[in-house]
Amino acid sequence: DTAVSQTPKYLVTQMGNDKSIKCEQNLGHDTMYWYKQDSKKFLKIMFSYNNKELIINETVPNRFSPKSPDKAHLNLHINSLELGDSAVYFCASSTSLAKNIQYFGAGTRLSVL
Amino acid sequence: DAKTTQPPSMDCAEGRAANLPCNHSTISGNEYVYWYRQIHSQGPQYIIHGLKNNETNEMASLIITEDRKSSTLILPHATLRDTAVYYCIVRVAIRNFGNEKLTFGTGTRLTIIP
Numbered sequence: 001d002t003a004v005s006q007t008p009k010y011l012v013t014q015m016g017n018d019k020s021i022k023c024e025q026n027l028g029h030d031t032m033y034w035y036k037q038d039s040k041k042f043l044k045i046m047f048s049y050n051n052k053e054l055i056i057n058e059t060v061p062n063r064f065s066p067k068s069p070d071k072a073h074l075n076l077h078i079n080s081l082e083l084g085d086s087a088v089y090f091c092a093s094s095t096s097l098a099k100n101i102q103y104f105g106a107g108t109r110l111s112v113l
Numbered sequence: 114d115a116k117t118t119q120p121p122s123m124d125c126a127e128g129r130a131a132n133l134p135c136n137h138s139t140i141s142g143n144e145y146v147y148w149y150r151q152i153h154s155q156g157p158q159y160i161i162h163g164l165k166n167n168e169t170n171e172m173a174s175l176i177i178t179e180d181r182k183s184s185t186l187i188l189p190h191a192t193l194r195d196t197a198v199y200y201c202i203v204r205v206a207i208r209n210f211g212n213e214k215l216t217f218g219t220g221t222r223l224t225i226i227p
Contacts, residue, residue, distance in 0.1 A: 004156070033214070041198070041219075042217070042219075043151075043157065043217040044217070045214040045215065045216070048214060056214055058214075090156050090157070092156070092157075101159050101162070102157075102159065102215060103159070104156030104157045104158070105156050106155060106156055107154070107155070107156055
């Protein structure tokens, strides 16, 4: 069983479209994250949720809207996609008891044409 | 979080020990040293962490100097599958209910040579 799973793995879309990426974790963790890795391979935090509550929002454009329907899921919806949104998006999870040990999904490679 | 400095790249022969250094001269007393790695096209993977004592697990060993200003990650018998970018991250390890973001630097690209 995959601990942190993201779908889709690849996403190719046109500028201006709206798309969603889904993330699920089966580890029983209470905290989930979205990270973005750009073409230069820099990996940066975007959002974190703890028990469905938004905790971190790292100056991400409001075209990005995370949603956490329950502790095991954190989805990322992106409106009006732009070329600069092309990147690999990683979901991660952790438990507040386990001190920065985060488990990452395999990533979603988003290409905006 | 304290800043870390790592060499951009290193090579290691397969079967030998890979020693990856990290400088963190501004580390404060309550900050831990964490190591993650990212194998090509995969998500980052936790390896090990420590505060001041040396640590060992099934993946690696972590040696932290007595003044805690630097550390070394040791992969005892490197295999081709250990080729990856290795990130050294320093931060507090308190229970912070979602605020435990990891700040990744540029890391060290380790290449294991057959």
